[in-house]
Amino acid sequence: MTQFQSQISLHGSRLVRYLSDLAVSDVQPSHKDFALRLGQMFDFSDSIKLSRVHGGLKRLKFEPLDITADAIKREFLQVRQAAVKAILKSFEPDAAGVKYRFPVAKEPQAGNESQGSPGFEVYQRFYLGHQRELESRVQFLQSFVRDGAMGLSPRLAKLVELELALGETVAQQGRRFFGVIPKLLERRFHFLWLEYQQQQHQQPLFEGEDARRPITWLEQFRREMQGLLLAELEARLQPVLGLVEAIDEDAVQDIKRSKHD
Numbered sequence: 001m002t003q004f005q006s007q008i009s010l011h012g013s014r015l016v017r018y019l020s021d022l023a024v025s026d027v028q029p030s031h032k033d034f035a036l037r038l039g040q041m042f043d044f045s046d047s048i049k050l051s052r053v054h055g056g057l058k059r060l061k062f063e064p065l066d067i068t069a070d071a072i073k074r075e076f077l078q079v080r081q082a083a084v085k086a087i088l089k090s091f092e093p094d095a096a097g098v099k100y101r102f103p104v105a106k107e108p109q110a111g112n113e114s115q116g117s118p119g120f121e122v123y124q125r126f127y128l129g130h131q132r133e134l135e136s137r138v139q140f141l142q143s144f145v146r147d148g149a150m151g152l153s154p155r156l157a158k159l160v161e162l163e164l165a166l167g168e169t170v171a172q173q174g175r176r177f178f179g180v181i182p183k184l185l186e187r188r189f190h191f192l193w194l195e196y197q198q199q200q201h202q203q204p205l206f207e208g209e210d211a212r213r214p215i216t217w218l219e220q221f222r223r224e225m226q227g228l229l230l231a232e233l234e235a236r237l238q239p240v241l242g243l244v245e246a247i248d249e250d251a252v253q254d255i256k257r258s259k260h261d
Helices: 003-008 014-021 034-039 044-055 069-090 121-150 154-199 217-260
Strands: none
Touching: 014 217, 069 121, 069 217, 121 154, 121 217, 154 217
16 A cells, blocks of 8 residues: 555545444445445446446547646645535634534523424534535546546546446435435434433533533534534545545556566
8 A cells, every 4th residue: 555545545434334323324334245236336328338438448549648646646635635624614613714604503401391302404504515515626626636647647547437437327326325414414413402301410421521511412413513524525535535546556556667667
């Protein structure tokens, strides 16, 4: 594994594990029958399309671009860092210049039946806004990395052609999966509220040994939503990361071949 890979490689099931840890998803990460489950994502028309693309790779014309593998990796890391910062900053109460801000609402008091269950709508809008932003960032980055890879070497150009053939099918699966997350998050929101009502007379959970105030159920939800958004970002970046790692590996192979020449 190269230095770049060791710095940014991600475990593909992190988002699923996070949802499972929050007790909102029954899906358990598994590597069993991976090829079978992957094959079920693609229908007959996808197979025909992939076969045609594969058959035409030998005729693919390579057009080099004035770009380097390092420049592509830097752009990937910069966009990733900017997305992480945007997520973290949106949860800061006094942060300025943020597109989306975690709603600051008066926390409902447990035991007050007239209040009923607190509303999730403002938090849903906040999360959906972030999802739209993440999708836009990742689509831009994916196009940049694809274009750059196609101009680096004939091998990478062929890889991008295959990736493009599968890209829309994979993207549709991803949109369906990410679209479920706000619904699961709503379940978690109401679960924490009900749990707080039931346990309001128990020993509060403190932030640390020297902390002066307990962590409220809404603060806990805020932290969990932040962690979930970061996990979703990494999941959305996985296809791009795979191509960036292929670029990195291609550069390593070129160095090895030049040493033997």
